[in-house]
Amino acid sequence: MPSSPLLTNPTLRALVAIALFTYTAQNMLNVSIAPLSRALDLPEWIVGAAVSLAAAAVTALSQFWGRRSIAWGRRRVILLALILALTAGTLFSAAVWARAAGYIGAFAAAGAIMAARGPFFGAAVAAIPPTGQALVAEVTPDEGSRVRGTSAFSGAINLSVMVGSLVSSALGAWWIFGPVHATPVFVLIALAIALIWLPRDGGTTHPRRHLPRLSHEAAEPEKATPASSIEGTTDSASAEPTDGELPPRVSWTDRRIAPWIASIFGIYFANGVVQITIGFLVQDRGGLEPAPAVSITALMLLANAAGAMLMQLIVVPRLGWGPRRLLRAGMTLALIALTCLTLAPTLWAVAASTFAMGVASGMASPGYSAGASLAVTEREQGGIAGVINATGAITWIVAPVSATALYGWMPLSPFLLALSLVALSCSCAWLLLHKLDIVSRARD
Incomplete structure (x- = not known):
């Protein structure tokens, strides 16, 4: 089997x-935010609103970052994103500390937490997946x-979820606020890696800050070389833009x-x-208090990430299945x-089910990412990388806030809603993905 590009490309490594440490920091917030809402005496909907705002930022900025990672250079984009993430993590930590010490009220704490975990952190992490996907x-x-x-x-990002769950579990068992205050430290490590090991962006021209006006012919996908026609691999250090022009956008409705x-x-x-209700599920079905629930919640997310990572790093590369088959399975x-x-009915059953959900994601996500990427041209890879990253984020705009609101009304209701949408997408996977050569669609 050919070696993975992760092993041969230094920029991708x-x-x-960077993704490992940044997503470890993000996951530490995810694990602790549900128990924290109760420990800090904040409404449950604050949790959903914070994550939904982050998802809105990711949705809005994924294609922005994906295209600019090509036009501006990967180092410049990643450094800007990590500085923003460090600011957000520090604000979140300060808000939790001030609320726990009684220096600020619930309203101020809720606003600071929503801003930090929402648009600030969401805008930052939105840059990493499309940058990596475009390079892949x-x-x-x-x-x-x-x-x-x-x-x-994707498996490497899920590894960060596992690391974040383990670190959160250990810190949460020691101090419920430990994962929150450790978040900026992990982002700082990611920033140091970017400064030391990311190669400097090539070229000396100044990138344009706005999308250049493309002619109709230049914007048509069929005029560009299909991504599948690339011969061999491209060294990332020499793949920097020469004129700073942004590549074309990719429409969500593109057939x-x-x-x-x-x-x-x-x-x-x-x-x-x-992921957003598991902290409440652990407390309610397991009868746990907020402090011990941090560790159990981390273990549940660890089971989910382990299933996804097992598939993405070990099983999927060896199966040899195409994107369509992976997505359907x-x-x-x-x-x-x-x-x-x-x-x-029990926490053991919850753990087994979340592991199986991770396995399912570990099969479906690479199929979707590879299939969508192969369906467009080489010039559109930055745009499609943003769409791929934003697809998951756009569901998180609605899922967390609706799930927490529905859970407060009737605990079973958010899962019934999710079941209906999974059934609909499963039907689309079997009915809409026709037996056509995927790569040829880039020429249509």
Whole structure:
């Protein structure tokens, strides 16, 4: 089997290390935010609103960052994003400390937490996946290598979820506020990695700050070389832009990628429901207090991430399945796993179901990422990388706030809603993804 681009491309290895520490920091916030809402005497909907605002920022900025990672350079984009993430993590930590010490009231604490975990942190982390996805597309010229590359990059991010869960569990067992105050430290490590190991952006021209006006011919996808026609791999250090022009945007309604989006959005919504309500689920079905619930919640998210990482780093690269088959299998398994989670009576059953949900995501996500990436041209890879990252984020705009509100009304209701959407996407995966050559769609 050909080696993974993660092992051969130094820029991609640096991006994975940055993603590891940044997403570890993000996951520490995810694990602790539900128990913290009760420990700090804040309304439950604050949790959902914070994550929804972050998802809105990711949705709005994913294609922005993806295109600019090509036009401005990867180092410049990543450094800007990490400085923003460091600011957000520090604000979140300060707000929690001030609320716990009694220096600020619930209203001020809620506003600071929503701002820090919402648009600030969301805008920052929005830069990392599209930057990495665009680079993976650049160094993987065919369907098989594209599946392996996207799977490996996604698996590395899921590894960070596992690390974040373990660190949160250990810190939360020692002090419920420990994961929050450790968040800026992990972002600072990611910033140091970017400063030391990310190669400097090539070229001496000043990038344009606005999208240049493209002629109709230049904007047409068929005029560009299909991504599948790239011969060999491109060294990332020499792949910097020469004129600073932004590549074209990719429309969500583009008929080349719309079937892929329709076939995946259900599992992303379900993941949002599961990850944001798991802290409440652990407390209510396990009868736990907020402090011990931090560690158990971290273990549940660890089980979910372990399932996804197992598939993305080990199983999917060895299966040799195409994007369509991976997506269909993953969505079918997600429907079964979510049904089991909805009915799970014990914490052991919840853990097994969340692990199965991770396995399903670990199959479906690489299929979607590779399939959508192969469906567009080389010039559109920055744009499609942003769309791929934003697809999951757009479901998180609605999923967390609706899930927490519905859970407060009737605990079973958010899972029933997620089940219906997973069933719809599973149907789309089987009915809309026709048996056509995926790569040829880039020429249509």
